[in-house]
Amino acid sequence: MRYISSRGDAPALSFDEVLLTGLALDGGLYVPEKWPRFDAAALRDMASLSYVEQVVRLTHPFVGKAIPEAAYADLVVDSYSAFDHDPVAPLVDLGGGIHLMELFHGPTLAFKDYALQLVGRLFNHVLESRGERVTILGATSGDTGSAAISGCVACPLVDVFMLHPKGRVSEVQRRQMTTVDAPNVFNIAIDDDFDCCQDLVKTLFNDTAFRNDMRLSAVNSINWARIMAQTVYYFSAALSLGAPEHEVSFAVPTGNFGNVYAGYAARCMGLPIKRLIIGSNHNDILTRFFDSGTMEMHEVTPSLSPSMDIQVSSNFERLLFDLYNRDGKRVTAAMAKFRESGRLKLDLECYRTAYELFSACCLDDEGTLAAIAQEYKNTGILLDPHSAIGVYAARQLGGDATAEGTPVVALATAHHAKFPEAVEEAIGMPPQIPEPLAGLAGFKERFQVLPADVDAVAAYVREHAAVMAQTARGRGGESEGKTP
Ligand SMILES: *Cc1c(COP(=O)(O)O)cnc(C)c1O
Numbered sequence: 001m002r003y004i005s006s007r008g009d010a011p012a013l014s015f016d017e018v019l020l021t022g023l024a025l026d027g028g029l030y031v032p033e034k035w036p037r038f039d040a041a042a043l044r045d046m047a048s049l050s051y052v053e054q055v056v057r058l059t060h061p062f063v064g065k066a067i068p069e070a071a072y073a074d075l076v077v078d079s080y081s082a083f084d085h086d087p088v089a090p091l092v093d094l095g096g097g098i099h100l101m102e103l104f105h106g107p108t109l110a111f112k113d114y115a116l117q118l119v120g121r122l123f124n125h126v127l128e129s130r131g132e133r134v135t136i137l138g139a140t141s142g143d144t145g146s147a148a149i150s151g152c153v154a155c156p157l158v159d160v161f162m163l164h165p166k167g168r169v170s171e172v173q174r175r176q177m178t179t180v181d182a183p184n185v186f187n188i189a190i191d192d193d194f195d196c197c198q199d200l201v202k203t204l205f206n207d208t209a210f211r212n213d214m215r216l217s218a219v220n221s222i223n224w225a226r227i228m229a230q231t232v233y234y235f236s237a238a239l240s241l242g243a244p245e246h247e248v249s250f251a252v253p254t255g256n257f258g259n260v261y262a263g264y265a266a267r268c269m270g271l272p273i274k275r276l277i278i279g280s281n282h283n284d285i286l287t288r289f290f291d292s293g294t295m296e297m298h299e300v301t302p303s304l305s306p307s308m309d310i311q312v313s314s315n316f317e318r319l320l321f322d323l324y325n326r327d328g329k330r331v332t333a334a335m336a337k338f339r340e341s342g343r344l345k346l347d348l349e350c351y352r353t354a355y356e357l358f359s360a361c362c363l364d365d366e367g368t369l370a371a372i373a374q375e376y377k378n379t380g381i382l383l384d385p386h387s388a389i390g391v392y393a394a395r396q397l398g399g400d401a402t403a404e405g406t407p408v409v410a411l412a413t414a415h416h417a418k419f420p421e422a423v424e425e426a427i428g429m430p431p432q433i434p435e436p437l438a439g440l441a442g443f444k445e446r447f448q449v450l451p452a453d454v455d456a457v458a459a460y461v462r463e464h465a466a467v468m469a470q471t472a473r474g475r476g477g478e479s480e481g482k483t484p
Pocket of ligand 1 (some may be wrong): 387474
């Protein structure tokens with residue numbers, strides 16, 4: 001499988017190259033040159049497979065020659081062994097044709113585990129065969145950091161440096177990162193806010209010498225392998241609700257457009273998805289876009305669903321590439337104009353194409369709390385603020401679909417206990433905290449406090465990455481490639 005850039009002006013890459021590369025050199029995002037297709041017979045055949053078997057069947061075509069199927073299957077089995085539920089992505093009937101897909105059965109209780117457990121192991125595997133190591137550097141306000149750290153714990157060739165704003169991450173989320181006891185994980189608490197953490201990371205990535213020396217890499221949501229892994233739960237849900245004989249719709253609380261783009265990818269692979277319904281919080285750039293055909297940047301303000309507080313949805317460019325019939329020059333021009341003016345307007349034909357598949361609605365914090373309370377009252381199920389927005393979107397916009405008997409699957413992207421304050425505010429009592437989270441309080445926390453100073457962060461990363469590399473060499477060349 002080859003991957004091409006959405007801006008049409010960067011070299012095509014193989015899977016292992018795309019895995020280790022973030023943005024393409026032309027500033028675009030990589031997408032597969034051709035979608036692997038699964039016809040009705042292939043889908044029927046897959047319905048009885050386990051989740052892990054579905055992952056291998058559906059995603060190995062994306063990996064291709066980069067990793068032989070048997071070795072890939074081992075990595076997949078290992079990735080999902082840390083999940084505490086069988087099936088891995090269970091469905092719960094909420095009534096009214098709406099089904100909740102629980103994507104919080106991984107180690108950090110949020111859907112990012114479904115991709116990042118695999119991505120960490122893929123990194124390690126590819127690096128091992130190349131005799132290389134990398135340094136993952138990132139900034140987090142919560143969810144992404146813990147999922148990325150957890151995904152890399154078992155990956156000795158990957159060092160993870162994760163910056164979080166000191167005292168500004170929820171206690172649960174901080175402990176999920178800082179209680180991880182692994183020599184390759186380095187938590188850095190920056191004495192400033194999240195924007196500052198992000199600026200520090202950006203500055204270090206823009207420092208070419210540092211980036212090359214440290215072999216900096218990222219596991220952010222534009223990484224192709226994350227999208228690939230996320231396509232699987234769309235298949236698993238639809239197959240258990242009657243696909244390929246019946247269509248299924250999905251409602252997705254989204255920020256960076258990564259998760260819902262994976263649904264789009266599943267459809268391109270042959271899954272009969274009728275509609276993709278998007279839920280956003282008051283940072284509603286996507287809802288405004290799908291309502292009007294014009295994307296327009298606004299300020300971001302904090303919400304109860306922080307993982308969806310974004311200004312620009314980076315993965316949207318992958319959809320735009322297809323809407324523009326894969327014309328990279330057109331995408332380049334549109335993105336340049338968007339950066340300059342803060343506006344991107346689709347022509348009518350493209351907008352129609354998008355509108356046939358996607359619809360969107362937004363919900364502010366007050367509405368989110370009401371939605372949590374309402375679902376709890378009606379179904380006894382507690383939702384976290386992100387998932388509540390997805391369920392609300394399903395109930396608002398799934399109507400057309402359900403009236404014709406098309407089920408809607410709403411994606412629950414996090415366990416409610418990760419957001420206990422919001423849940424308590426919604427239902428008037430604190431939720432029970434499940435053991436994996438409650439138990440964290442007993443573990444020692446490890447993190448380094450640093451000032452908001454790029455030289456201090458650079459020096460810390462340099463020093464500790466060097467020690468890790470040296471230890472690996474001392475152990476007999478784990479980082480020098482496989483000895484025959
Ligand atoms: C990251 C995240 C989202 C948003 O996912 P995107 O891929 O950016 O759309 C939604 N909910 C939760 C709980 C998350 O952690």
